[in-house]
Amino acid sequence: xxxxxxxxxxxxxxxxxxxxxxxxxxxxxxxxxxxxxxxxxxxxxxxxxxxxxxxxxxxxxxxxxxxxxxxxxxxxxxxxxxxxxxxxxxxxxxxxxxxxxxxxxxxxxxxxxxxxxxxxxxxxxxxxxxxxxxxxxxxxxxxxxxxxxxxxxxxxxxxxxxxxxxxxxxxxxxxxxxxxxxxxxxxxxxxxxxxxxxxxxxxx
Amino acid sequence: xxxxxxxxxxxxxxxxxxxxxxxxxxxxxxxxxxxxxxxxxxxxxxxxxxxxxxxxxxxxxxxxxxxxxxxxxxxxxxxxxxxxxxxxxxxxxxxxxxxxxxxxxxxxxxxxxxxxxxxxxxxxxxxxxxxxxxxxxxxxxxxxxxxxxxxxxxxxxxxxxxxxxxxxxxxxxxxxxxxxxxxxxxxxxxxxxxxxxxxxxxxx
Numbered sequence: 256x257x258x259x260x261x262x263x264x265x266x267x268x269x270x271x272x273x274x275x276x277x278x279x280x281x282x283x284x285x286x287x288x289x290x291x292x293x294x295x296x297x298x299x300x301x302x303x304x305x306x307x308x309x310x311x312x313x314x315x316x317x318x319x320x321x322x323x324x325x326x327x328x329x330x331x332x333x334x335x336x337x338x339x340x341x342x343x344x345x346x347x348x349x350x351x352x353x354x355x356x357x358x359x360x361x362x363x364x365x366x367x368x369x370x371x372x373x374x375x376x377x378x379x380x381x382x383x384x385x386x387x388x389x390x391x392x393x394x395x396x397x398x399x400x401x402x403x404x405x406x407x408x409x410x411x412x413x414x415x416x417x418x419x420x421x422x423x424x425x426x427x428x429x430x431x432x433x434x435x436x437x438x439x440x441x442x443x444x445x446x447x448x449x450x451x452x453x454x455x456x457x458x459x
Numbered sequence: 460x461x462x463x464x465x466x467x468x469x470x471x472x473x474x475x476x477x478x479x480x481x482x483x484x485x486x487x488x489x490x491x492x493x494x495x496x497x498x499x500x501x502x503x504x505x506x507x508x509x510x511x512x513x514x515x516x517x518x519x520x521x522x523x524x525x526x527x528x529x530x531x532x533x534x535x536x537x538x539x540x541x542x543x544x545x546x547x548x549x550x551x552x553x554x555x556x557x558x559x560x561x562x563x564x565x566x567x568x569x570x571x572x573x574x575x576x577x578x579x580x581x582x583x584x585x586x587x588x589x590x591x592x593x594x595x596x597x598x599x600x601x602x603x604x605x606x607x608x609x610x611x612x613x614x615x616x617x618x619x620x621x622x623x624x625x626x627x628x629x630x631x632x633x634x635x636x637x638x639x640x641x642x643x644x645x646x647x648x649x650x651x652x653x654x655x656x657x658x659x660x661x662x663x
Contacts, residue, residue, distance in 0.1 A: 263517060265528060266517065287480045292513060292514070292526070296515070299514045300514065303507040309503055351464060
């Protein structure tokens with residue numbers, strides 16, 4: 256069944272909008288719109304306003320570039336966070352992932368992507384200048400490069416290393432090794448090789 | 460990774476709204492919202508307004524109860540359609556499916572569901588009174604019961620039969636049989652049995 260010939264232009268427009276989202280086909284979009292149609296008008300209005308406010312009212316933190324409801328995000332304005340420790344991540348999903356571990360008490364710097372020549376993303380498309388500025392102005396003792404363990408991540412790490420190496424800071428990366436819960440048998444050889452080379456003293 | 464601790468309340472609200480849609484989990488909702496955030500503000504505003512207008516501006520046809528941009532839908536107000544032929548369907552998806560066949564020149568009547576005691580849907584929840592009214596007022600020669608071939612569909616068919624039987628109209632249902640393109644080997648026995656009993660003269 257093809258969904259041509261919608262009985263209503265408004266319906267068709269709404270289906271088109273939902274179908275423009277990644278991973279949502281026209282059939283799914285239609286199902287979502289029909290679900291909205293069955294709801295209370297008040298609920299649907301709230302849904303639409305939420306979407307509109309996304310762009311209108313959302314801020315990007317003027318220090319770390321993470322998403323925020325105010326000029327400066329809650330992490331950067333938290334007095335208890337260690338501002339000498341800056342964790343460089345690709346996007347806000349990564350900030351949330353690290354925050355969820357409750358292990359990190361420093362601040363973040365969100366690049367807004369990684370260097371990827373294939374996708375046409377170069378260093379100038381990322382928030383690298385403001386990172387260097389932060390480091391140059393002093394007050395930063397360690398920059399943790401917490402990017403993906405992909406070729407693009409490694410390229411970006413190397414580029415950042417070259418930009419930041421001249422300043423008097425520690426440059427660190429996340430520990431690589433066998434993930435907790437993983438069976439050795441199914442761990443890829445590169446990860447396992449690194450885990451052997453970077454072995455740690457046994458802790459009870 | 461659990462998506463607790465959103466850096467922004469606006470973001471969290473939008474994720475919650477998308478996650479309320481059927482088949483959309485929190486991770487997918489987050490991905491959809493992040494996609495919207497990366498777009499032009501104008502595009503996102505249009506998305507939101509489309510959703511809001513869904514309820515505010517959409518009409519239900521005052522004759523067949525299908526979705527419409529005006530008081531009467533384009534099918535019911537089409538002079539070329541045969542108004543003596545009324546096809547009873549569950550919802551507007553079914554109207555669209557039948558319209559896509561380009562085989563039907565009558566009009567529709569959208570029940571808005573089928574009788575389903577399990578889901579608490581009784582005859583009074585459906586647009587059955589207006590159907591009976593139409594038939595009673597005359598001008599209808601045939602009512603086609605085009606409901607799903609499920610237990611609920613059969614129940615609704617039987618209920619409609621009892622309500623409409625007393626009027627001077629033909630009551631018909633869709634032909635049941637082996638679907639075009641189906642292999643006999645994989646056709647269920649009930650469908651195949653009916654197809655044998657209701658066999659038609661061979662047409663070249």
